[in-house]
Amino acid sequence: MTAAWTPVALARDLPRLGVMPVCVDGIDVALWRSASGRLAAWADRCPHRGMRLSHGFVRGEALSCIYHGWSYGASGSCLRIPAHPDLEPPEAIRVPVHRATENNGVIWVALGDQDNTPPALTGLVPLRSVTVQARAEVIRSASGLAIGADGIARGHLASIAVAVLMQALPEGATVLHVLAEPADPAALIAASRAVEALRRAAESKGAA
Amino acid sequence: MSGDPILDEWYPVALVSQLGPLGRDTRLLGQPIRVYWGTDHQPQVSDANGRALPVTCRYGHVWTCPGTPSRPLFDIPEADQPGRRLVDVGVVRVKCSPLRAVENFLDIAHFPFVHTDILGAEPHTEVGRYDVQIRDEVDEVWATKVQFYQPQAAKSAAGGITTEYMYRVPAPTVAVLYKTCPPRPGEWDVITLFVQPLEQDLCEVWPWMALFDDTTSLTDLIHFQQTIFVQDRSILENQLPRLLPLDPGMEIPTRADMTSIAYRRWLKRRGYSFGAQLVAA
Ligand code: FES
Numbered sequence: 432m433t434a435a436w437t438p439v440a441l442a443r444d445l446p447r448l449g450v451m452p453v454c455v456d457g458i459d460v461a462l463w464r465s466a467s468g469r470l471a472a473w474a475d476r477c478p479h480r481g482m483r484l485s486h487g488f489v490r491g492e493a494l495s496c497i498y499h500g501w502s503y504g505a506s507g508s509c510l511r512i513p514a515h516p517d518l519e520p521p522e523a524i525r526v527p528v529h530r531a532t533e534n535n536g537v538i539w540v541a542l543g544d545q546d547n548t549p550p551a552l553t554g555l556v557p558l559r560s561v562t563v564q565a566r567a568e569v570i571r572s573a574s575g576l577a578i579g580a581d582g583i584a585r586g587h588l589a590s591i592a593v594a595v596l597m598q599a600l601p602e603g604a605t606v607l608h609v610l611a612e613p614a615d616p617a618a619l620i621a622a623s624r625a626v627e628a629l630r631r632a633a634e635s636k637g638a639a
Numbered sequence: 640m641s642g643d644p645i646l647d648e649w650y651p652v653a654l655v656s657q658l659g660p661l662g663r664d665t666r667l668l669g670q671p672i673r674v675y676w677g678t679d680h681q682p683q684v685s686d687a688n689g690r691a692l693p694v695t696c697r698y699g700h701v702w703t704c705p706g707t708p709s710r711p712l713f714d715i716p717e718a719d720q721p722g723r724r725l726v727d728v729g730v731v732r733v734k735c736s737p738l739r740a741v742e743n744f745l746d747i748a749h750f751p752f753v754h755t756d757i758l759g760a761e762p763h764t765e766v767g768r769y770d771v772q773i774r775d776e777v778d779e780v781w782a783t784k785v786q787f788y789q790p791q792a793a794k795s796a797a798g799g800i801t802t803e804y805m806y807r808v809p810a811p812t813v814a815v816l817y818k819t820c821p822p823r824p825g826e827w828d829v830i831t832l833f834v835q836p837l838e839q840d841l842c843e844v845w846p847w848m849a850l851f852d853d854t855t856s857l858t859d860l861i862h863f864q865q866t867i868f869v870q871d872r873s874i875l876e877n878q879l880p881r882l883l884p885l886d887p888g889m890e891i892p893t894r895a896d897m898t899s900i901a902y903r904r905w906l907k908r909r910g911y912s913f914g915a916q917l918v919a920a
């Protein structure tokens with residue numbers, strides 16, 4: 432249950448009209464946000480000729496593939512094939528769509544049909560995301576953070592209360608999405624430096 | 640004949656003009672080979688066991704065949720036409736299937752999106768009907784009457800024009816493009832893509848040109864072609880699956896993809912599977 436939602440990015444790192452590749456349980460996902468702010472997480476592969484959709488571009492409420500410009504609307508169905516402007520694209524041309532949601536400034540993606548919601552992170556604000564070349568267990572033991580019932584690592588970094596969300600990447604890397612209690616800029620900079628120190632500690636531990 | 644349709648083809652492995660005194664250690668079809676100057680001052684190629692492979696020097700490049708050539712190297716008669724400039728562009732390494740590199744070269748629908756404002760531009764995205772054939776008498780794939788609007792069709796074209804093209808696949812890893820030649824109506828500029836398959840998912844691409852263009856500097860001609868190809872590389876290295884699917888399955892072709900459909904069918908018929916995915920996945 433708790434593994435169903437994967438944290439993939441801080442919401443502020445995906446502006447409107449933005450698209451980025453993310454990885455969920457080893458699956459490549461194109462994460463994008465429309466002009467109106469709608470969030471979407473799709474299979475990162477264009478049904479036409481297999482180009483990664485995360486290299487595409489967003490116009491209005493549609494994502495277009497960078498290779499031949501086929502565009503896909505909110506449901507993942509193909510809206511337009513520029514090589515054949517008068518053709519109504521067949522219904523069958525469709526990109527597989529995953530569930531995406533945003534809360535407390537974090538974007539989460541679920542591959543299956545989940546009824547549950549991602550864990551609540553009330554009272555915390557996004558600090559930063561950082562990629563660490565080490566597995567989650569190594570990072571946990573290097574951090575000294577405790578794992579709560581919701582599976583989230585919590586504790587203190589530079590005396591600031593934090594929650595650290597972990598997103599596994601292939602080949603043993605992990606992205607940390609760190610949230611912190613609201614604090615003055617100097618304290619948040621110190622916490623951010625502590626995240627950097629944690630990264631170095633985990634990587635040297637993992638390498639040892 | 641070795642009888643293997645993959646081994647019995649000719650492949651480009653070096654530019655004659657850039658083969659240095661130390662030769663070139665490279666790979667072909669997953670095996671190491673060496674290209675070097677022989678005692679007779681001609682390029683030679685040998686495999687890992689030191690066995691000499693057949694060599695042909697043509698179109699600026701050294702060609703070899705790891706098996707027994709099933710036919711002579713294909714002919715490009717324009718290469719001998721007086722007045723053409725023959726341009727050795729150089730090499731670009733691409734982390735993709737050699738067959739994907741050829742297929743991309745045969746594709747025009749991507750021009751407005753990948754070569755924006757050079758070979759195409761929105762809203763001129765429509766690909767009209769064109770003719771595609773597998774010409775059995777020469778065993779080649781041909782696409783003719785291909786037309787497309789281009790903002791800057793060639794280095795020698797000042798503004799936008801509708802350009803006509805013909806595409807030809809004379810060997811599994813070779814594509815030849817004939818395109819309207821702005822300074823010489825009635826003639827075709829020839830631009831080729833010679834692909835050296837290093838591995839199933841790694842290739843080196845050697846573009847080569849035979850043009851009627853006396854005004855553009857060689858540097859500009861090479862730079863133009865390299866710019867185009869670097870744009871293509873960003874596509875080719877991000878297509879999934881890595882190998883070219885020869886069976887219909889997870890890809891959805893349209894009428895604009897008729898050349899690609901014919902190319903895949905022709906590869907399958909010849910049993911050419913290096914860089915290909917044979918079962919629908
Ligand atoms: S591969 Fe996406 S539009 Fe062609």
Ligand SMILES: [Fe+2]
Pocket residue numbers: 743744749753754867871
């Ligand atoms: Fe291209």
